Amino acid sequence: MLTGDPQKETEMNIRRRSFLLGTGGIAMTAGLSACGNSSQPGGTTSDGRPELTYMYRGGEDERAAYNIAIKAFEEANDCSVKVIVTDADQYTTKLQAAITGNQVPDVFYLEQGSVMAFATNHVVRDITAEVEASGVDLDNVWAYGVNSYRFDGERVGQGAMYGMPKDIGPFSFGYNRTMFEAAGIPLPDPEKPYTMDEFRAVAKQLTTDTNGDGELDQWGTGLNVTWNLQAFVWSNGGDWVDEAKTTVTVDKPEFVEALQTFADIQNVDKSTPSIAEAQTLDTYQRWMKGEIGFFPVGPWDVSTYTKLDFDWDLIPYPVMGTGETATWVGSLGIAVAQSTDHPDLAAKLAVYLSTNEEAQRQLWKAGVQVPNLIDMATNEFATSEGMPENKAEFLNIIQETGRALPAATTWSGEWYDEFWVGIQPVLDGKKSAADYCKEVQPRMQEKLDAANQQAEQNR
Structure with a gap:
């Protein structure tokens, strides 16, 4: 979710991720x-x-x-x-x-x-x-x-x-069914994921000024980069690190393309609330108010989301170069x-x-x-009855499409956290994904090397 303060948002997400991964002190x-x-x-x-x-x-x-x-x-x-x-x-x-x-x-x-x-x-x-x-x-x-x-x-x-x-x-993908029906857009297929082009097109359709006051008050997406970029990167054949977990790979073309696509959804398509718009209300709050079309959903959200004033359900994440949907599963x-x-x-x-x-x-x-x-x-x-209707998507992620977050099995996650610290200029359209990934890879590599060395010393 966005707070309107990029630095504060980065720090909050690192703290939340550190809790999930145990990468803090x-x-x-x-x-x-x-x-x-x-x-x-x-x-x-x-x-x-x-x-x-x-x-x-x-x-x-x-x-x-x-x-x-x-x-x-x-x-x-x-x-x-x-x-x-x-x-x-x-x-x-x-x-x-x-x-x-x-x-x-x-x-x-x-x-x-x-x-x-x-x-x-x-x-x-x-x-x-x-x-x-x-x-x-x-x-x-x-x-x-x-x-x-x-x-x-x-x-x-x-x-x-x-x-x-x-x-x-x-970590599944949700959509506002009520918003789709009001816009006359066909509901997503619960089993067949959108291609990225299809997803971006629908997100742009959902982004609109509903009350005619000249300002956007409904958006297609509200995706936070630290929790949703994984789906883009993995579906495009990229990753943060190689299989041996010794080499940081964020500078590879597949990764760079996925990050640039993520940023373009906000900066080119205008389908995600800007930082200025998020200062009024962050994307989580906008989702809760029914102003966001697509938003992530975890099982821990269900008790809260069942109280929302609109219908919603689960679908697979959209796909990129591999043609296969992907997301993460935590524990x-x-x-x-x-x-x-x-x-x-x-x-x-x-x-x-x-x-x-x-x-x-x-x-x-x-x-x-x-x-x-x-x-x-x-x-x-x-x-069981009740939202989400497509509970099978949760099970499909567990059994088929989900994978651990990149730092889940390394000695520490500082190398992974380093990626997010300076990400904001990319999201603002002030720096290309290629330039950023080239700059951050050596810093991440240094910290991954240190983590692996510490793991070796403690064996």
Whole structure:
């Protein structure tokens, strides 16, 4: 979303992305304390029952669902769970403080990008044995979620389990159905994506002055570059880094073309609110008011978006050079602290919140995530009533078209963050994508080299 202040917007998005990827201070300072000797906030209750602390972040709907699930866990296991809940923007800071102060919660959210550092520095436990002993059918849990928290000492995605998936987050593409119908434009095909030319043409049709006052008050798109450029780049055959994650590739022609196309949608087509227009109201707020035609939608948005005054649904992202749609899929994990006084019980809580049937049902019905259980997701979730109607698009991203964000499995994400710091002149049409990518590639490469060197030193 746009704030009207480019520098502030860049900083906000890096903070949000750092939370998703774990690329902030936590990953870099995880080794500050010998966590095996850390004191714990939990322990036992006054009546002698074991007590766990569980730290997570979430909105009201998620909190309500978790309250029900945790109460059931307490009753079934004769224990107490002390909940520490924060807003998303506060979570990383508070977890960092807990780690630095040797007060690591027994169970807590673990970002994908922190797995390598947290496991290497013994902040989180290997819970492979406990997961296997639990009897949970991992074949019925999305493989992407399970593998996101595996680490074999060198590579994330294989080896021991250092967490269970809290969720899988397919980043989908939404459209305002009511706006399409009012404009007399045929609805998008829920299965066949627009070509980029088709998408740009429709976005321009939707961009209009609806009240005749001489100023635009409706736009085709409101896409934020830090969360949507990935779909353009990947569909065009480009990427931020090579497969080995050793060479930054943002200066390649496929990447440059995708970035320039993204910028042209605002500067040439005028289909996205300008910075000046966003100073009045940012694009997220305009989407919520029904003034934006296309906007991204994640499962975590559903509880909020179902309250909107217009109909909306999901479609695949438009395609570029490869002819294949693409987007990213994220995840949060639930990890167990190395320092917990109750390792078996803590691991049991992590497995329960990740895979218990009723707990998962409470969470998807709250409109905050896709079920982790494959059979539940492909049956009762996929066929449930209510928006989005095309829930199959969420599942298609998980199974087919989604991929991890570029820094999800590197030691730190500073190299990736560097790309966004100076991006604004490209979005304003003051610098070409080719010039910018040529300038930023060496700075990104230097930081990627440093991240890889640090990973090697910690093996």
